[in-house]
Amino acid sequence: MLESLREEVLEANLELVRQGLVIGTFGNASGIARREGLVVIKPSGVAYEFLKAEHLVVTDLEGRPVEGDLRPSSDLPTHLVLYRNFPEIGGVAHTHSRYATAWAQAGREIPCFGTTHADYFHGPVPITAPMTEEEIRSGYEANTGVVIARRFEGLGVERFPGVLVHGHGPFCWGASAREACHAAGILEEIARLALYTLSINRESSPISSELLDKHFLRKHGSGAYYGQR
Amino acid sequence: MLESLREEVLEANLELVRQGLVIGTFGNASGIARREGLVVIKPSGVAYEFLKAEHLVVTDLEGRPVEGDLRPSSDLPTHLVLYRNFPEIGGVAHTHSRYATAWAQAGREIPCFGTTHADYFHGPVPITAPMTEEEIRSGYEANTGVVIARRFEGLGVERFPGVLVHGHGPFCWGASAREACHAAGILEEIARLALYTLSINRESSPISSELLDKHFLRKHGSGAYYGQR
Amino acid sequence: MLESLREEVLEANLELVRQGLVIGTFGNASGIARREGLVVIKPSGVAYEFLKAEHLVVTDLEGRPVEGDLRPSSDLPTHLVLYRNFPEIGGVAHTHSRYATAWAQAGREIPCFGTTHADYFHGPVPITAPMTEEEIRSGYEANTGVVIARRFEGLGVERFPGVLVHGHGPFCWGASAREACHAAGILEEIARLALYTLSINRESSPISSELLDKHFLRKHGSGAYYGQR
Amino acid sequence: MLESLREEVLEANLELVRQGLVIGTFGNASGIARREGLVVIKPSGVAYEFLKAEHLVVTDLEGRPVEGDLRPSSDLPTHLVLYRNFPEIGGVAHTHSRYATAWAQAGREIPCFGTTHADYFHGPVPITAPMTEEEIRSGYEANTGVVIARRFEGLGVERFPGVLVHGHGPFCWGASAREACHAAGILEEIARLALYTLSINRESSPISSELLDKHFLRKHGSGAYYGQR
Numbered sequence: 001m002l003e004s005l006r007e008e009v010l011e012a013n014l015e016l017v018r019q020g021l022v023i024g025t026f027g028n029a030s031g032i033a034r035r036e037g038l039v040v041i042k043p044s045g046v047a048y049e050f051l052k053a054e055h056l057v058v059t060d061l062e063g064r065p066v067e068g069d070l071r072p073s074s075d076l077p078t079h080l081v082l083y084r085n086f087p088e089i090g091g092v093a094h095t096h097s098r099y100a101t102a103w104a105q106a107g108r109e110i111p112c113f114g115t116t117h118a119d120y121f122h123g124p125v126p127i128t129a130p131m132t133e134e135e136i137r138s139g140y141e142a143n144t145g146v147v148i149a150r151r152f153e154g155l156g157v158e159r160f161p162g163v164l165v166h167g168h169g170p171f172c173w174g175a176s177a178r179e180a181c182h183a184a185g186i187l188e189e190i191a192r193l194a195l196y197t198l199s200i201n202r203e204s205s206p207i208s209s210e211l212l213d214k215h216f217l218r219k220h221g222s223g224a225y226y227g228q229r
Numbered sequence: 230m231l232e233s234l235r236e237e238v239l240e241a242n243l244e245l246v247r248q249g250l251v252i253g254t255f256g257n258a259s260g261i262a263r264r265e266g267l268v269v270i271k272p273s274g275v276a277y278e279f280l281k282a283e284h285l286v287v288t289d290l291e292g293r294p295v296e297g298d299l300r301p302s303s304d305l306p307t308h309l310v311l312y313r314n315f316p317e318i319g320g321v322a323h324t325h326s327r328y329a330t331a332w333a334q335a336g337r338e339i340p341c342f343g344t345t346h347a348d349y350f351h352g353p354v355p356i357t358a359p360m361t362e363e364e365i366r367s368g369y370e371a372n373t374g375v376v377i378a379r380r381f382e383g384l385g386v387e388r389f390p391g392v393l394v395h396g397h398g399p400f401c402w403g404a405s406a407r408e409a410c411h412a413a414g415i416l417e418e419i420a421r422l423a424l425y426t427l428s429i430n431r432e433s434s435p436i437s438s439e440l441l442d443k444h445f446l447r448k449h450g451s452g453a454y455y456g457q458r
Numbered sequence: 459m460l461e462s463l464r465e466e467v468l469e470a471n472l473e474l475v476r477q478g479l480v481i482g483t484f485g486n487a488s489g490i491a492r493r494e495g496l497v498v499i500k501p502s503g504v505a506y507e508f509l510k511a512e513h514l515v516v517t518d519l520e521g522r523p524v525e526g527d528l529r530p531s532s533d534l535p536t537h538l539v540l541y542r543n544f545p546e547i548g549g550v551a552h553t554h555s556r557y558a559t560a561w562a563q564a565g566r567e568i569p570c571f572g573t574t575h576a577d578y579f580h581g582p583v584p585i586t587a588p589m590t591e592e593e594i595r596s597g598y599e600a601n602t603g604v605v606i607a608r609r610f611e612g613l614g615v616e617r618f619p620g621v622l623v624h625g626h627g628p629f630c631w632g633a634s635a636r637e638a639c640h641a642a643g644i645l646e647e648i649a650r651l652a653l654y655t656l657s658i659n660r661e662s663s664p665i666s667s668e669l670l671d672k673h674f675l676r677k678h679g680s681g682a683y684y685g686q687r
Numbered sequence: 688m689l690e691s692l693r694e695e696v697l698e699a700n701l702e703l704v705r706q707g708l709v710i711g712t713f714g715n716a717s718g719i720a721r722r723e724g725l726v727v728i729k730p731s732g733v734a735y736e737f738l739k740a741e742h743l744v745v746t747d748l749e750g751r752p753v754e755g756d757l758r759p760s761s762d763l764p765t766h767l768v769l770y771r772n773f774p775e776i777g778g779v780a781h782t783h784s785r786y787a788t789a790w791a792q793a794g795r796e797i798p799c800f801g802t803t804h805a806d807y808f809h810g811p812v813p814i815t816a817p818m819t820e821e822e823i824r825s826g827y828e829a830n831t832g833v834v835i836a837r838r839f840e841g842l843g844v845e846r847f848p849g850v851l852v853h854g855h856g857p858f859c860w861g862a863s864a865r866e867a868c869h870a871a872g873i874l875e876e877i878a879r880l881a882l883y884t885l886s887i888n889r890e891s892s893p894i895s896s897e898l899l900d901k902h903f904l905r906k907h908g909s910g911a912y913y914g915q916r
Contacts, residue, residue, distance in 0.1 A: 023647045026574060045685030071686055074676070096574045098647075102654030105572040106662045114334040115397045116255060116325050136668040167665040168573045189252050189327075195658055196331030200424055204335045207396040210365040218303070226303050227274030343792040344855045345713060345783050418710045418785075425789030429882055433793045436854040439823040447761070456732030457758055481876050484803060503914030529915055532905070554803045556876075560883030563801040564891045594897040625894040626802045653887055 001067060002040055005031050005177075006053040009040045009091075012177035016095055017048045019185045026096040026169075028073040031177035032083050034090070037061050041079060043070035074141060081145025082173065086157045091177030093184040096169045099191035100184075103127070104164040110190060111206045113197045117190045118207060118215035122159035125187065126151050130166045144168070159216070162187045230296060231269055234260050234406075235282040238269045238320075241406035245324055246277045248414045255325035255398075257302040260406035261312050263319070266290050270308060272299035303370060310374025311402065315386045320406030322413040325398045328420035329413075332356070333393040339419060340435045342426045346419045347436060347444035351388035354416065355380050359395045373397070388445070391416045459525060460498055463489050463635075464511040467498045467549075470635035474553055475506045477643045484554040484627075486531040489635035490541050492548070495519050499537060501528035532599060539603025540631065544615045549635030551642040554627045557649035558642075561585070562622040568648060569664045571655045575648045576665060576673035580617035583645065584609050588624045602626070617674070620645045688754060689727055692718050692864075693740040696727045696778075699864035703782055704735045706872045713783035713856075715760040718864035719770050721777070724748050728766060730757035761828060768832025769860065773844045778864030780871040783856045786878035787871075790814070791851040797877060798893045800884045804877045805894060805902035809846035812874065813838050817853045831855070846903070849874045 012029035016022050025048070030041035040056050057068035063080055065072075073079075079092045095101075103110050103125070110125035112118055117125075128147040135143040148163050148171060161183035162172035170191075172183035197204050206212075219226045241258035245251050254277070259270035269285050286297035292309055294301075302308075308321045324330075332339050332354070339354035341347055346354075357376040364372040377392050377400060390412040391401035399420075401412035426433050435441075446452055470487035474480050483506070488499035498514050515526035521538055523530075531537075537550045553559075561568050561583070568583035570576055575583075586605040593601040606621050606629060619641040620630035628649075630641035655662050664670075675681055699716035703709050712735070717728035727743050744755035750767055752759075760766075766779045782788075790797050790812070797812035799805055804812075815834040822830040835850050835858060848870040849859035859870035884891050893899075904910055 023574065024644060026577075043686070074683065096651075098651060098654060101572060101574065102651055102658055105651060105655040106659035108659055113396070114330060116252065116330065119255075130666065131669065133666070133668045136666070136672050140672055167571070167669060186253060193325075193327060193331055193334060195654060196327060196424060197334040199428060199657060200331055201335035201337055208359065208362070208365070210362045211360065211396060214365050214369055228272070228300055342854070343788060345710065345788065348713075415711060422783075422785060422789055422792060425785060425882060426792040428886060429789055430793035430795055437817065437820070437823070439820045440818065440854060443823050443827055454761065457730070481803065482873060484806075501915070532912065554880075556880060556883060559801060559803065560880055560887055563880060563884040564888035566888055588895065589898065591895070591897045594895070594901050598901055625800070625898060653883060657886060 002033055002036070002038060002058060003053075005033055005040050006056050009042070009056055009177045010051065010053045012091065012093065012181040013042050013051060014048065015178075015181045016093060016184060019181075019188075021095040021097040021184055021188055022048065023096045023098070027094065028075055029091065029093040029177050029181055030073075030076075030079045031091045032089075038066060039076075039079065039083060041076055042073050043068070044073050046070065075144075077139070077141035078145040078148075078171065081142055081149060082171070085145070085149040086152075086173065088157055089173040089180075090175045091173060091180035093172045093177070093180035094169070095184050095188075097184065097188040097191075099195055100164065100170040100187050101168075102195065103191050104169050105167060107166055109164070110194045111204075112212055113194050113204055113206060115207065115211065115215045116193060118212045119219050120161060120183070120186050120190065122216045123212065124206070125162065125164060125190065126155060126160060127164040128166050158220070231262055231265070231267060231287060232282075234262055234269050235285050238271070238285055238406045239280065239282045241320065241322065241410040242271050242280060243277065244407075244410045245322060245413060248410075248417075250324040250326040250413055250417055251277065252325045252327070256323065257304055258320065258322040258406050258410055259302075259305075259308045260320045261318075267295060268305075268308065268312060270301050270305055272297070273302050275299065304373075306368070306370035307374040307377075307400065310371055310378060311400070314374070314378040315381075315402065317386055318402040318409075319404045320402060320409035322401045322406070322409035323398070324413050324417075326413065326417040328424055329393065329399040329416050330397075331424065332420050333398050334396060336395055338393070339423045340433075341441055342423050342433055342435060344436065344440065344444045345422060347441045348448050349390060349412070349415050349419065351445045352441065353435070354391065354393060354419065355384060355389060356393040357395050387449070460491055460494070460496060460516060461511075463491055463498050464514050467500070467514055467635045468509065468511045470549065470551065470639040471500050471509060472506065473636075473639045474551060474642060477639075477646075479553040479555040479642055479646055480506065481554045481556070485552065486533055487549065487551040487635050487639055488531075488534075488537045489549045490547075496524060497534075497537065497541060499534055500531050501526070502531050504528065533602075535597070535600035536603040536606075536629065539600055539607060540629070543603070543607040544610075544631065546615055547631040547638075548633045549631060549638035551630045551635070551638035552627070553642050553646075555642065555646040555649075557653055558622065558628040558645050559626075560653065561649050562627050563625060565624055567622070568652045569662075570670055571652050571662055571664060573665065573669065573673045574651060576670045577677050578619060578641070578644050578648065580674045581670065582664070583620065583622060583648065584613060584618060585622040586624050616678070689720055689723070689725060689745060690740075692720055692727050693743050696729070696743055696864045697738065697740045699778065699780065699868040700729050700738060701735065702865075702868045703780060703871060706868075706875075708782040708784040708871055708875055709735065710783045710785070714781065715762055716778065716780040716864050716868055717760075717763075717766045718778045719776075725753060726763075726766065726770060728763055729760050730755070731760050733757065762831075764826070764829035765832040765835075765858065768829055768836060769858070772832070772836040773839075773860065775844055776860040776867075777862045778860060778867035780859045780864070780867035781856070782871050782875075784871065784875040786882055787851065787857040787874050788855075789882065790878050791856050792854060794853055796851070797881045798891075799899055800881050800891055801894060802898065802902045803880060805899045806906050807848060807870070807873050807877065809903045810899065811893070812849065812851060812877065813842060813847060814851040815853050845907070
């Protein structure tokens with residue numbers, strides 16, 4: 001079942017590797033069939049080079065297995081919370097990509113230092129609060145999703161296609177697994193540029209709100225004029 | 230029309246990718262046929278792997294389409310302002326290459342820390358002023374060219390084959406699209422060396438004016454003695 | 459003799475190179491046949507591209523040659539001390555990989571800044587004390603093992619699959635040469651993430667002990683639930 | 688003439704490129720036939736991909752052309768001064784490799800932070816004084832060699848296989864062009880490790896003189912015991 005979604009999710013997982021975003025087996029992408037209420041995700045701890053579409057795991061939105069013999073990624077509960085809280089999204093990608101993870105470890109949101117950033121995020125890349133002892137001890141993976149959802153109150157997933165989980169790494173999303181994976185690659189580049197920027201000038205300032213709006217809105221929303229019609 | 234210029238501009242665009250200067254689809258090169266007053270440029274938001282000579286867009290110096298069905302790069306107006314203001318140049322290349330962009334984001338000109346830099350730029354790599362609210366709101370892309378031209382009053386495009394646009398990234402130029410693309414690669418290396426230099430010693434000093442002149446003038450101008458006759 | 463161990467140790471040595479952990483000829487992996495009390499190790503200063511299983515050197519736990527015409531790696535005495543002190547380990551890998559070596563040179567343990575680290579090390583990556591004049595002058599390579607063993611009093615090699623030798627570089631271990639080599643790759647990534655983290659925020663804090671325990675213990679020990687059954 | 692030296696010098700020049708030490712056309716290696724008093728060097732500004740043994744230029748120790756139609760590298764006078772001052776050396780390699788050049792631009796010798804460094808340099812990597820106005824204006828390239836020779840009074844080219852020229856980049860040497868090229872690669876790694884070391888801890892200390900001696904002398908000189916007999 002869900003053959004084309006399986007193929008897309010497989011491809012997104014492999015693309016994370018091709019983009020150099022995966023360290024070891026740290027990375028997973030999933031996609032959702034909204035009508036059926038089913039999620040397709042990578043199995044846990046399986047080497048990417050052996051990964052095939054039939055290894056992917058299908059669950060419902062409560063994480064109950066529907067198809068597949070392997071255990072799903074241990075981050076599945078995080079993905080599920082995101083799908084339940086953000087009805088606009090169709091795919092989620094999680095990596096430990098080096099630069100975005102470094103910002104998550106440094107406990108800092110990524111300031112919008114330039115137009116590359118502004119083309120994709122309508123402001124700083126948000127970071128969650130550190131998780132509490134209670135959130136970690138019980139239901140840790142689901143609570144990872146909960147702290148993301150809490151951080152996004154008032155933010156809008158379409159204006160911010162990803163987040164940094166404090167002390168952990170990035171989660172990204174989009175209309176599909178493919179777009180989530182694309183957002184993960186862009187976030188890594190933004191994080192890298194921002195680290196370099198600070199290395200040159202620790203007092204670097206974010207760009208003006210006019211420049212931020214100009215770049216974000218020429219690519220997104222009703223007034224967009226970037227790319228082909 | 231302009232078949233050989235199309236081929237050269239295509240090649241320059243692909244060379245930007247091969248040199249690792251392009252993030253996502255951020256990058257474009259153009260060339261001008263001065264006699265005909267026509268510019269050939271990459272279309273907007275088209276993936277490089279599918280780019281062919283026939284996809285390139287031809288416009289006049291006011292940006293009016295002359296040939297091609299696709300929208301030109303959204304940065305076309307910047308290129309046109311540069312061609313109108315700098316009659317010496319035959320090609321323009323724009324990238325978001327990582328190190329040059331980081332300097333643009335840090336809001337700093339690149340000091341001439343060494344002879345690699347001095348072989349190509351006859352002083353610090355200039356940076357534009359931040360754009361004003363008014364310059365951003367209306368005619369943003371053309372105004373990007375205007376702030377570059379303003380920064381170059383008294384500088385000379387032959388002594389400085391590129392510039393950093395504040396909070397954005399580098400624009401480079403040369404006698405042809407190919408040379409503009411070469412300058413973009415060199416600028417990236419200079420920017421990288423300079424970041425490393427600061428990482429070692431934040432109080433690093435620029436080289437002396439004698440060393441700067443020696444290196445620039447042994448490669449450029451009437452007294453050059455570098456390379457083959 | 460020990461053909462399959464030879465093959466595994468050869469493969470581990472080549473894997474160190476493929477992972478980019480080796481500078482010049484600085485790197486060596488070994489494995490032990492505990493029942494026989496024999497160690498298989500790379501010969502000293504032999505280029506990796508010519509390395510074959512028959513070049514590997516077999517010695518007993520006192521370093522007496524048992525098989526092979528070549529001199530063993532000059533680091534053999536370090537490996538032997540580790541095998542004698544840590545009966546749990548079946549393989550050792552030593553590299554001068556860039557980021558882990560930089561931490562060793564900086565004289566700093568690597569703080570546990572994030573969950574990537576916590577998945578493999580149950581706390582900061584330990585660093586040895588600088589070696590004394592006496593330890594260096596006589597029996598230097600064996601004493602390198604001695605200072606590691608001293609640093610590990612009370613630590614546990616299963617909770618910490620590697621160490622930084624002060625002013626030198628990392629030594630890693632595991633149940634086999636292959637796992638030691640895997641640990642060397644992970645340690646390099648952890649070291650790299652930690653350097654980037656400090657570059658963003660020099661006051662970065664380690665993650666909480668709850669988050670550290672959660673990540674380490676979900677992959678290791680009796681309560682593990684990561685990966686496939 | 689000098690066919691085998693030509694082949695070795697060609698190979699050394701290409702190896703500089705393969706090792707990633709060359710930016711643009713910045714890099715050149717030469718070798719000397721001491722008996723004949725002839726030097727073989729790369730021609731100036733020729734792209735590496737087209738370089739063949741017959742393009743190499745042969746000159747005497749005063750730089751007078753003996754064979755070859757192309758101009759020699761503009762750095763030839765520097766090489767010649769080195770060959771005249773250091774009778775022990777058989778090859779010279781010059782690059783603008785990124786990390787070594789950054790230290791040269793930062794105006795800092797490279798402290799001996801670890802054993803990787805100590806295996807090749809018997810102390811900090813030396814840096815020349817900045818060149819004076821007079822040294823730059825007339826006979827600049829030869830004077831580059833002169834300031835190197837001056838810096839090496841009392842140092843010994845066998846204990847230090849390279850130097851940083853202030854504001855410029857590294858020159859390395861060895862018994863042959865091949866060894867000079869190897870030293871250039873090692874120096875780049877040492878420079879990189881040292882930059883990373885400072886990024887972690889700006890107060891990093893050099894290793895002790897005992898550890899420095901131990902590592903240098905186990906690979907070099909009469910007491911060496913590293914590698915095969």
